[in-house]
Amino acid sequence: MTASPEEIGEATDREAAALRDLIRAAVAGDSRAMRTLVDMLSPVIHTEIAFALQRRAIPARRDGRQDICDFVQETFVELLANDGRTLLRWDEARGRSLRSFVRLVARRRVARIFRGHRGNPWSDDPTENDRFDYLSPPDDSQSRRLETRQQLDEVLAALRSRLSDRGMTLFELLYVEQRSVNEVCQRMNMSRAAVDTWNSRLRKLVRSLTPADKG
Amino acid sequence: MGDQDNLDALAAHARRELEARDLRWEALALGDIDEASLRDELGEDEARERSIELFRPLADDERDAITQALLARARDPREGEAKVVPLVRQAPRWRRLLTAAAPLAAAAALALWLIPGDPERPGREAPTVHDALPTYHLEVRGGVEEQRSSAPTAARQSNRYSPDTAFELVLRPAHDVDHEVRARVFAFAEDGTGQALTVPIEVAPSGSLLVKGRAREALPLAPGTWRLVFAVGHPDALPERAEEVRALPAHAAAPSRRFWVEEYTVELLPE
Numbered sequence: 001m002t003a004s005p006e007e008i009g010e011a012t013d014r015e016a017a018a019l020r021d022l023i024r025a026a027v028a029g030d031s032r033a034m035r036t037l038v039d040m041l042s043p044v045i046h047t048e049i050a051f052a053l054q055r056r057a058i059p060a061r062r063d064g065r066q067d068i069c070d071f072v073q074e075t076f077v078e079l080l081a082n083d084g085r086t087l088l089r090w091d092e093a094r095g096r097s098l099r100s101f102v103r104l105v106a107r108r109r110v111a112r113i114f115r116g117h118r119g120n121p122w123s124d125d126p127t128e129n130d131r132f133d134y135l136s137p138p139d140d141s142q143s144r145r146l147e148t149r150q151q152l153d154e155v156l157a158a159l160r161s162r163l164s165d166r167g168m169t170l171f172e173l174l175y176v177e178q179r180s181v182n183e184v185c186q187r188m189n190m191s192r193a194a195v196d197t198w199n200s201r202l203r204k205l206v207r208s209l210t211p212a213d214k215g
Numbered sequence: 216m217g218d219q220d221n222l223d224a225l226a227a228h229a230r231r232e233l234e235a236r237d238l239r240w241e242a243l244a245l246g247d248i249d250e251a252s253l254r255d256e257l258g259e260d261e262a263r264e265r266s267i268e269l270f271r272p273l274a275d276d277e278r279d280a281i282t283q284a285l286l287a288r289a290r291d292p293r294e295g296e297a298k299v300v301p302l303v304r305q306a307p308r309w310r311r312l313l314t315a316a317a318p319l320a321a322a323a324a325l326a327l328w329l330i331p332g333d334p335e336r337p338g339r340e341a342p343t344v345h346d347a348l349p350t351y352h353l354e355v356r357g358g359v360e361e362q363r364s365s366a367p368t369a370a371r372q373s374n375r376y377s378p379d380t381a382f383e384l385v386l387r388p389a390h391d392v393d394h395e396v397r398a399r400v401f402a403f404a405e406d407g408t409g410q411a412l413t414v415p416i417e418v419a420p421s422g423s424l425l426v427k428g429r430a431r432e433a434l435p436l437a438p439g440t441w442r443l444v445f446a447v448g449h450p451d452a453l454p455e456r457a458e459e460v461r462a463l464p465a466h467a468a469a470p471s472r473r474f475w476v477e478e479y480t481v482e483l484l485p486e
Contacts, residue, residue: 029289035282042273042281047244050269051236065268066468067350067389072273073281080285113389152228159225175226176233203218210221 019098023084038076044099045075048106052114075102075109086165096169104168111160151211158209170198243270349388349422350468351447353477356383375482376430384426384433386447386477392422397450400426401457402434403442409457412436412443430483438485448474 025033049071053064079087079102090101163171166188173184174195185192239256242248250267257263273281355374376382386398400412414433417425424447426433434441444460446453452473454460463469465478 026285027289029286031282031286034286034289035278038278038282038285042278043245046273047241047270050240050244053269054240054266064265065271068269069273069277069281070349070389073284076281076285077288080289149228152225155221156225156228156232171226172229175222176229178226203222206222206225207218210218 020088023080023087027080027084041076041079041099041102042072044102045072045106048103049075049110052107052110056114071110071113074113075106078109079105089165101169104172105165108160108163108165108168111157114157155206155209159206162205162209167198167202170195171202174199240266240270243267244272246272349392349475351386351388351475351477353445353466353479354385354387355479356381374479375484376434377484378429378431378486380430382426382428382430382433382481384479386424386445388422395450396422396424396447397453398424398445398447399453399455401444401446401454401460402436403444403457403461405440407461409461411455411457430481434481434483436483438483440480440482443479443481445477445479446474447477 022033022037026037046068049068050064053067053071056064086105087102090096090098096104159171160168170184170188173179173187174181179187181192181195184190185195188195190198239248239253243250243253250271253267254263388396396418398416400414400416401409402412403409413435414426415428417427419425434443444457444463444465446460446469452471454469454474460469460476463476465476468475
């Protein structure tokens, strides 16, 4: 057993500044900086992806190893897109270690991969590939209770794939970790009204993802 | 049932998902324990070996490949403002209708597609993990059985179709592909005879492939049970004869690593 990486990775301001320099150097094409970044973050990303694959690959008796590097790279591409914008958005002051933040991004990336979304990190807009997406239920106001594990799996993956980095963080803090709204407002530097508005949008999103009752 | 209840149920599910994780696997991926210790702890088990494969720490050459791929993307001048090249090729928004038996496209740079480059040798193509053949997953919809159920069906291994039953099958890559892909379909009868099948296949820019239509058009075969084998990959890499895929294991890359193999068994009913 080992300490969860959620507990480590705390950085001082100086270390955080050094990390930002490292990210900028990596996206500028510095090979040593890129390798350092890969060495630093790939174990965390790998872990998240491997857990997701473990649930799918083993029951299906599939060899998931060959997917690991692909998915790790995909997550890095998302983190480093647009001059590292996503990775640079990490803010220690918001109470998430870098590794924890990267974990959330990897979790969301994995959800998108398994739902077959286009891997376009710059847009959440639906594309023609939605034609191929059978798991998207119709947007129906008459939702039903999510009961089975399969339903919960599917809707949770859909939800993660649709949320932004900020949305993922809010969902984790408010719902998964069950932190108080006040604490979340403080951590995320958001007003109560802004959190309420986001919450309302989240509920609508969940409704749209929940399969409607038939007859 | 309120949306809030469903939201709470999803959060509880996410918590259970995290709590169910065996942290020993995480320790393996992070290099905190070694494989031998874990094997001793877990005992003999096939699932154990598959998990070890998944959680074994990335080797130096794997990290090198990822690093070089990311650097190649960072340096690619074609992507304008985005220094890191997105996985999605800036493909034209077209969708092509083609048949599996259509003439193969002109030869492409297959060597560059498959063979990793050498970062120590300037001028050679840097290795890109994504240029390799991705894993494909098969999803199906339609069939006599599904008409009695509203639930979407994923990767059902067998299904029955009358001639007018809707048939939809998607082959979806694990990640978007940035090169041309095609599929060939082969059908094997119960007596083992095989044939190349001409079916309409749509290709999305992401590399997903769709076969859709009434069973009579999508699967132009006689009534009976058929094992359909799908070979997906670069146009130049695809097999042409049923014999080439007959014995290949499904849900896996071909031994050549040049195309992916999926299969799906159908029972076609008479009129």
